[in-house]
Amino acid sequence: MRMGSRPLFVFAVLYVIFLYAPAMLLPLFSFNDATMIAFPLNGFTLRWYEGLLGNAQLMAAFKNSLVVALCAAAISTCIGICGAKAVTHRKLRGGKAAVGLIMLPLVVPSIVVGISLLMLARHVLDIELSLWTVGIGHVLLCVPFSMLVMMSRLEGFDRSLEEASLDLGQSRWGTFRRVTLPLALPGIVASFLLSFTVSLDEFVLAFFLAGNETTLPIYIFSQLRFPSRLPDVLALGSCILLGSCLLVLFAEWLRRRGIQSAFSRGI
């Protein structure tokens, strides 16, 4: 392409800056020694971060979020592995339609998912709201993500390897454990980490389904009403952003590295 290569490059750089700049303000002001989030900057401090460690409410919310995210990620990854294996390895009638259906939670507004799950729990099944209901809601949201990750991982996967293993006398389980699992492992870890991140950061479903419990995003949301608490939110938010970025980068690295090594081995 000869035409207009420079302007588009400049646009792309500006676009990426536009994407990142707002979020970068969080870490910037989290080190600022002032309650007001305003220029000019006042001086460097770590006291907002120190405040986080002593905050019992925050730590409880963090622990809740961790538990929910671990469970939701584990369950949805198991479901995602099975589903992805079904649609990538076999020519199933209606397989595409099934995938479309499973991806539905990604396009339905989460407030609708939230209130309808709330209705199901409270008015139909009469279950008390708890971290369980949050976790169940998050499984619904995480399954599409882990399906997508696992599908992309299993698509370049040669079925003849499994057939060879079966022909050579391995049982179905042995084949799964010795052939399928090792090849799919990077994808499984990637799916787990991405689902974990999605669940950890999810607010709307948790907001409707948590009852009296608090998860990290709910805690943050409740703190936004108090201007004096904003610096704490900035410090906490910076930690969360950093943590999510590291998790996602690691997951992406795993997913890609796995695919490349499978290809380079001639698989």
Add this chain to the structure above:
Amino acid sequence: MLIGEELTSIYVEGNADRYVGEARGSRSRWVSRFRNSESVRGYLLLVPALLVVGALLLSPLAALVALSFASQSYFDIDYTPTLTNYRTIFAPAAEPVYFLGIPFYLESPIFMVLLVKSILMSLVSTAAVILLAYPMAYFLAFQVKRGKVIWIILITLPFWTSYLLRVFSWKIILGFNGVVNSGLVDLGIIAQPLDFLLYNPTAVVITLAHAWAAFAILPIYVSLEKIDRSLFEASVDLGDSWLKRFLRVTLPLSWPGVAAAAMLVFIPTVGDYVTPTLVGGREGIMIGNIVQSQFGKANNAPLGAAVSIVSMTVVAIGVLFFLWISGRRHGTER
């Protein structure tokens, strides 16, 4: 990468012909296929995922529809089927209420007015997202030779980070004592902070456009990548200018990606709750806020259910109409 690609192929590109192809074939083949243990095992593997969607999305939605025909009497819900909630939303009035010059002949116009307002705000955000994303996707597809992966990761990374925090960052940018105001005052450009930045529909539209930006690039990028490059050469050889080539080859062929991107941004943003709550203030509220308030403070869950059913139906009809139009367009230009 992954999300854009899969969702484009699932929701936009003509899967219909594939289904038709699959549906052909005689009944006996179907029976023998079903007996084939391989495919039975395949279906069994799909069961957990389908159960999750069925039990946690479809059946709750059915419960929501059912609830919309119940009614609230003080602290209890009366499950006798009634159209009260729909009557509340659509009850006609003799005198119209005007919103943006559109007359609403309704007794309590707030629901429909808010729905129209949410759709308009969401449309503006979607248009802004697409207009900004297209050049970026074009750059990524045609001009990046090395380090494509790095660009793609750079663009998708914000998508995975907390939506709440990304929206919150706009609150501190636009606030009365926020970054923009204090920066401008500090630089001596304005004497008093501007109070029209936050808590209005414009703030919501800007925040939505920013928060959903990453969603639009990938579907468009994928559809641009798929275009056969020899078509460009043909177009240039036949004397098309750059602009003509873009309008007659590039844009029509990447249209499925644009349509997918538009849907991926439009549908969730209409019902967004976080953004209008944090940066919208009283003027910037959207339909999601009123639904939430019916389930919370206003304590009329059946009405809230009816409002969300009406909103989803309107949005679904709009989206199907858009897909039909763009499908026809796409079909004829091929």
